[in-house]
Amino acid sequence: MGVVSMTETGPVVERGPKQDRSRVTRQRLLEAAVACLAEHGWAGSTVSVVAERAGVSRGAAQHHFRTREDLFTAAVEYVAEERSLALRALFPEGTADRRAVVAAVVDLFTGPLFRAALHLWVAASNEEQLRSRVTELEARVGRETHRIAVDLLRADETVPGVRETVQGLLDMARGLGLANLLTDDTGRRDKVVAQWAALLDEKLG
Template sequence: MTTTSGTALNPRSPSQDRSRLTRQNLLEAAGDCLCEIGWTRTTVSLVAERAGVSRGAAQHHFPTREELFTAVVEYLADQRTAEMAEEVTQLPPGAERTEAVVQMLVRSYTGRTFRAALQIWVAAASDEVLRAQIVPLEARMGAAAHQAAIQLLGVDERLPGVRETVQGILDMARGLALANLLTDDSRRRARVVRQWSKLLQEALHDAALPDPQPGAAS
């Protein structure tokens, strides 16, 4: 098929659509299994069964278990990034924005993406093959999360202390997520987030202020 200008079109074939849907179903099923029953019990056969496809079809898309679960982490992270893009449009201005951003970041580490990824990170600690795939992916995801936080907060990480302050918030968000794994920690977490937000607002505001000139009146 061509356009009126003579440019050839390359529409997706039904088989390509089916392949894309099968891959997505496998990733969704794998994410659900990781969250519900953990890494040890999540096999390729079980994922295929939940996705409604054969084990052979699953292995066609992901030849190894490691490739499947590395792809799951990336897939779920992309989903969360898309959700955050929607949430950004609802952020308030001014000081309230800081707390809203911190809440958004904490949600990123207390939801499905983090729960599934945590299972894989723990497994990768003792699995060299899996670790070789997860470490570079985690580095890319960590850098992306840091840059997203910098942009959402509207701060300049070239200023002294800003980069470390923002990274500290991300690290503490992971800690809150771990505390929430076994019990509902939402009430305590809400109080902690409010306090963090106040400290973060003060720290970033101070970092953005120009240094006083020598001899300036105090």
């Protein structure tokens, strides 16, 4: 997924200082865009607000992202990839502890990235020009998250029901993220995660 921005986050080879600066500016805009969306929602998130937050001129921002839709979809995709890489990096050698994996997967859905993505999804449900792009983005990010969960949980998807078991876990994680939107749901969430991680561990054998 996301070949373009994977390159952006990869090692910089044979690039001049000008390209480096441009890459850093782009990255700052993407991170500011996610923070802005998480805090102010879609209605309060414009290219100008993000440019100011990133300390970049409006012209420079528009050089990188032609439209508001370009900026915010790229931002959610970029941060989702960063979070996916970080999740894999938590278990570099794999782990026998499936409960730790479940907890880490659920964590993906409780921070600013989930909040930003939620604002984007909900805005897309009423705005035609966003809808198809966000639908595509959701599919890509969803596939990647599923793949990571399968790998880290050592789930054998050739066994009937295993694919759906992992999908249900990710749906639960998404619902837990939503439950955390207005209040700090950490206490309840930890107990639910412990219980369902045990169920999953039993089932995956």
